[in-house]
Amino acid sequence: MEPILVTRPSMPSFEEYCEEIRKLWDTRWLTNMGEVHEKFQHDLEQYLSCPHVALHTNGHLALENAIAAMSLPPGREVITTPFTFVSTTHAITRNGLIPVFCDVDPVSFTIDAEKIEELISDKTVAIVPVHVYGNLCDVERIQQIADQYNLKVIYDAAHAFGVRYKGISSANFGNASVFSFHATKVFNTIEGGAVCFRDDALINILNDLKNFGIRGPEQIVAVGGNAKMNEFQAAMGICNLRHLDQEIAKRKLVAQRYVEHLNGVPGIQLSKSQEDIDSNYSYFPVVFDGFSATRDEVFIALKEQNILARKYFYPLTNNIECYSDLPSAGKSSTPTAAFLSDRVLTLPIYSDLNLNDVDRICEIVLSLIKHK
């Protein structure tokens, strides 16, 4: 049988993509903010109802640049969570800033907003919270804290493209929100990413950061790098955006099928849907706590049947070698994140995952129940 991976990239039809890139053979304009890039940027601003979108070649560089755009003095502290992809912690560190790890909420897997204040010191300059699995952080409480202590907020929104809170798209919170359009995400441009923001003053700053600080043929105004999105990536984005709502609707059916099988099974905790939030069903996390089999045993049982679930997020970023020297390193300072990281498995989910395969995956999981 074909292996089932944890995700499978969404793609438009071959013809639809060809139609979008045909003009590139006429113009020979392949990168550097050409027509396709401009159209895609505009499409996204519309879709997200966000005034500014700075397209990037990947999500990580978008996150690095979003943090850099805040002009935070190096050596200062940034409050974040370890229950994330290493990209988040790396982006803070590569900006010369010091991550301070906050624990997560056991239900939403996102930063526990009530634990932020106790971590604020006179060196704290920003919060980098992570939306996880299509759940959103407590954006209102985080903004209150940021206002009170004069902190910047940069959301790692890599998991939250297409998610809405009270009808407002996830692009619109904090000083900036950063998406990843990597092939494995709900919405992809092969590789890609974007910084979304409302403050006009950030437009030039982000353009400089992603294009060498070049403003004109003889005008270089800043020490920028290169993180531009090219025309082929933008063309993929234009196509995939047309089908996104449909893709999310199909993911929802997959998620519901899992819930039908697994809800209420002793020792299995499913993610609760959040009030006022339309999710994108980007992942299907299951926490095995007090189940007949451990998370690792479930992982192996699925793997033996050629089904590749993921231990996501494991390890925690405060428990990896390169951060062991940080004052807040070690998973003991974030017990809830440590608990979840040892017990969570994300099951395969993508728009064209066959519901019969979902049935089969659940059968394998439930077959591990030992009857006493």
Ligand SMILES: *Cc1c(COP(=O)(O)O)cnc(C)c1O
């Ligand atoms: C995917 C991801 C990133 C990095 O995005 P890339 O496009 O792969 O560079 C950052 N943070 C989180 C939480 C992610 O899932």
